[in-house]
Amino acid sequence: MEGAVALEGVTKRYGSETVVSDVSLTIPPGEFFTLLGPSGSGKTTTLSMLAGFVTADAGRVMLNGQDMTHVPPRGRGLGMVFQNYAIFPHLDVAENVAFPLSVKGAPKAEIQARVTEALAMVKLTGFERRYARQLSGGQQQRVALARAIVAHPRVVLMDEPLGALDKNLRYHMQVEIKEISRRLGTTVIYVTHDQEEALTMSDRIAIMNHGRIAQMGPPREVYERPDSTFVAAFLGEANLLVARRDGDRFAGPGGMPIQAGVGRVEAAEGRLFVRPEKVSIAGAGAGAGPNSLPGRVRHASFLGNVVRYEVEVAEGALVLCDAANAAGITLHPPGEAVQLSWRAEDSRLLAA
Amino acid sequence: MPIRTQGALLLLLPSLLLLAALFLIPIAWFLFGSMQEFATWSELVEEAEAVLFSGGVGRSLVNTGWIGAVVTLLALVIGYPMSYVLSRARGLAFTAILLCIVLPYFTSTIVRTYAWMVLLGRNGLINQILLGLGIVEEPLQLLYNRLGVVIGMTYVLLPYMVLTLYAAMKAVDHRLLQAAEGMGATPAQVFRRVFVPLTMHGVVAGVLITFILAIGFFVTPALMGGPSDVMIAMLIEREVEITQNWPAAAMMTVVLLAVTLTLYAVYSRFAEPGEAAR
Numbered sequence A: 001m002e003g004a005v006a007l008e009g010v011t012k013r014y015g016s017e018t019v020v021s022d023v024s025l026t027i028p029p030g031e032f033f034t035l036l037g038p039s040g041s042g043k044t045t046t047l048s049m050l051a052g053f054v055t056a057d058a059g060r061v062m063l064n065g066q067d068m069t070h071v072p073p074r075g076r077g078l079g080m081v082f083q084n085y086a087i088f089p090h091l092d093v094a095e096n097v098a099f100p101l102s103v104k105g106a107p108k109a110e111i112q113a114r115v116t117e118a119l120a121m122v123k124l125t126g127f128e129r130r131y132a133r134q135l136s137g138g139q140q141q142r143v144a145l146a147r148a149i150v151a152h153p154r155v156v157l158m159d160e161p162l163g164a165l166d167k168n169l170r171y172h173m174q175v176e177i178k179e180i181s182r183r184l185g186t187t188v189i190y191v192t193h194d195q196e197e198a199l200t201m202s203d204r205i206a207i208m209n210h211g212r213i214a215q216m217g218p219p220r221e222v223y224e225r226p227d228s229t230f231v232a233a234f235l236g237e238a239n240l241l242v243a244r245r246d247g248d249r250f251a252g253p254g255g256m257p258i259q260a261g262v263g264r265v266e267a268a269e270g271r272l273f274v275r276p277e278k279v280s281i282a283g284a285g286a287g288a289g290p291n292s293l294p295g296r297v298r299h300a301s302f303l304g305n306v307v308r309y310e311v312e313v314a315e316g317a318l319v320l321c322d323a324a325n326a327a328g329i330t331l332h333p334p335g336e337a338v339q340l341s342w343r344a345e346d347s348r349l350l351a352a
Numbered sequence B: 001m002p003i004r005t006q007g008a009l010l011l012l013l014p015s016l017l018l019l020a021a022l023f024l025i026p027i028a029w030f031l032f033g034s035m036q037e038f039a040t041w042s043e044l045v046e047e048a049e050a051v052l053f054s055g056g057v058g059r060s061l062v063n064t065g066w067i068g069a070v071v072t073l074l075a076l077v078i079g080y081p082m083s084y085v086l087s088r089a090r091g092l093a094f095t096a097i098l099l100c101i102v103l104p105y106f107t108s109t110i111v112r113t114y115a116w117m118v119l120l121g122r123n124g125l126i127n128q129i130l131l132g133l134g135i136v137e138e139p140l141q142l143l144y145n146r147l148g149v150v151i152g153m154t155y156v157l158l159p160y161m162v163l164t165l166y167a168a169m170k171a172v173d174h175r176l177l178q179a180a181e182g183m184g185a186t187p188a189q190v191f192r193r194v195f196v197p198l199t200m201h202g203v204v205a206g207v208l209i210t211f212i213l214a215i216g217f218f219v220t221p222a223l224m225g226g227p228s229d230v231m232i233a234m235l236i237e238r239e240v241e242i243t244q245n246w247p248a249a250a251m252m253t254v255v256l257l258a259v260t261l262t263l264y265a266v267y268s269r270f271a272e273p274g275e276a277a278r
Helices: A043-051 A093-102 A108-121 A137-149 A167-184 A195-201 A219-224 A229-234 B002-035 B041-052 B055-088 B091-106 B109-120 B125-132 B146-170 B174-182 B187-215 B219-224 B232-241 B246-271
Strands: A005-014 A017-027 A032-036 A058-063 A079-081 A155-159 A187-192 A204-209 A212-217 A239-246 A249-251 A269-274 A280-283 A292-302 A306-312 A318-324 A337-341 A347-351
Touching (some): A005 A043, A017 A043, A137 A155, A195 A219, A204 A219, A212 A229, A306 A337, B002 B246, B109 B146, B109 B219, B146 B219
Parallel strands (some): A155 A187
Antiparallel strands (some): A204 A212, A292 A337
């Protein structure tokens, strides 16, 4: 299976600390797969085990259907984009991009052709004889990208490649990386701590926490149907309201009956999850019922396309509500009494 | 900037005064004093030609350059792997290696040279071991020849080479080495195509500083060398102390000083951190 990647129960310990714990995942050829998590979640160590810089203590690393667990990096045939680019300062752009080919002793003519092609792909034609210190951050990023794809690897690993770029450039490069990977049909394994980046670029995301995969799935699925409060809070804004057991049902703030889309909680207390943009806001008195809470606007921030309300509900709890700034909406000023509501399928009951 | 420069000058003033009083003024006085022996320029040039191209001085200059070059090369060959190990060592190992390299600094060159003489002599430790093991039939002549000078000087100069190389190696970004490995380079390729080029400025600096120090050596060649291993500094000393031909000494001093300062100018150009990348 050219381009397929799999981890089977991979574990890595440093001393008494387990940094990656029993991670399993299967990535089909051509997928753009992101490892997302806070720093220290084990995502970089997981990538290092794929690259071969770190050897797994347990489990297997499979590349292209072959067991690569104990193969050194040079035997894995991967393309790589490193954090801080790792551009060789003593080589010019063309020599940098040629590096993966020249260490394999490829013929000069082939190297020349591939380097030209790779530089054209990242729009750096004409920069061949420059050195890293003569390039901007974005251009260095492109050199790193060209160098990763020059040998036409089936799998490319990227470790926070856009971390050092400013926001505009970042967005630009996100699109470009996605574009190139799609054109080449490369499997990309992408590490980032930026949830927005992960949502924009990925076919699938694995959210890591404390060395484990907390949840894995397509961006929309993990965003809208988180399995845990960690995933809910890590991926964007989330309302996590205290939900208390009341017989075989749960009740929210002020005893509001809850009808959650999914979720089973055995404990006496759980959390009701709902995204701010799924919460509707209306004037006071509009239909009470399940998943509906009266409250008072404490803050209204006008963000342009969205108005963000901070609404104080029963027991002093705060609910965030993002109302799209659509045509003809009424704004609710601070202090106004309002009624919040959401659909059952947009909410989930999660373990606290 | 001006204020900072002023402050720096003030802090450097004591050492500048010391340098002026003990080095610059005496050497200027020595050189100008010697020149005054000549009535005209042509007389001076004539004498300079006579001194510098005389057999003894010429041979000594060649000796000095040759010994300096051999010692520098040896120090580089021995020092490069040593510095590499040092740059990778951590904790106790690092302290231990560093101590081994630096500790001899605290002992005087004369003491260290005599120690080598004990080791290398006809009945010295090395010859006894070689004889005892039956490797050689007769004691090797390790002292009072070119070999002795080279061994002694290499030993004394090694720390300068090692510490200069160490500084360059410590500055190498190890992520670059890992990146090279990840892009398919073998360990030998990582070393040759990334590590060596990235430490090249250290090699140049180490070679220059070692060579500069080597060509001014006096004690070690005087004690460990033979009659044909006369280096220029020994000749200068002889002219000053024994034959009292100060003008000749002055001319040789000028040559040595000029070579040293030229090499130093090259060195300071390379040692600038901004130029490190290339």
